[in-house]
Ligand SMILES: O=P(O)(O)OC[C@H]1O[C@H](OP(=O)(O)OP(=O)(O)O)[C@H](O)[C@@H]1O
């Protein structure tokens with residue numbers, strides 16, 4: 001697996017305040033598009049998508065005064081590029097208490113790149129129910145899609161080269177709040 005030591009931070013794209021504003025805007029857009037949040041369920045993709053989904057639920061609660069259930073999805077076993085990952089796949093499990101059948105499911109992830117994680121997430125969701133519809137919210141869309149997948153809600157569109165990487169750091173996981181763009185140093189760990 002690629003280690004962070006191969007990458008050097010080039011720029012901060014979103015600081016803490018900008019991330020907060022982006023999530024608040026997405027929360028408003030979710031409410032707007034769905035004419036409220038009746039029947040909506042937020043499902044975060046591990047790892048950071050889970051924390052973003054929880055934050056969106058908090059924002060929606062503040063704006064609408066309504067609780068949106070939050071579930072968690074670990075799609076590790078469903079990825080179609082496991083052979084390209086050097087680490088052994090780990091089953092962390094999914095935690096979706098809510099019955100998603102006939103619900104509007106809003107999938108949440110931090111970065112959308114090739115679209116393969118989302119494709120895998122769609123498979124995993126279909127295994128646990130039949131949603132009325134599935135929407136996709138991402139904090140960063142960096143382009144380079146390899147599948148016909150597009151997000152419904154985007155925090156920031158960031159044109160990138162394939163040699164760059166987007167790093168999303170969240171207080172809950174990384175003890176820092178920011179989105180950065182990283183470039184390869186050429187050093188291998
Ligand atoms: O569109 P894709 O090409 O699939 O890339 C996007 C995915 O890559 C990252 O996950 P990663 O597998 O690195 O796991 P992590 O979220 O636990 O860091 C990111 O969090 C997205 O889920």
Ligand SMILES: O=c1cc[nH]c(=O)[nH]1
Nearest residue numbers: 111113164165166167
């Ligand atoms: O740039 C990228 C690509 C995939 N996943 C990330 O977190 N960043």
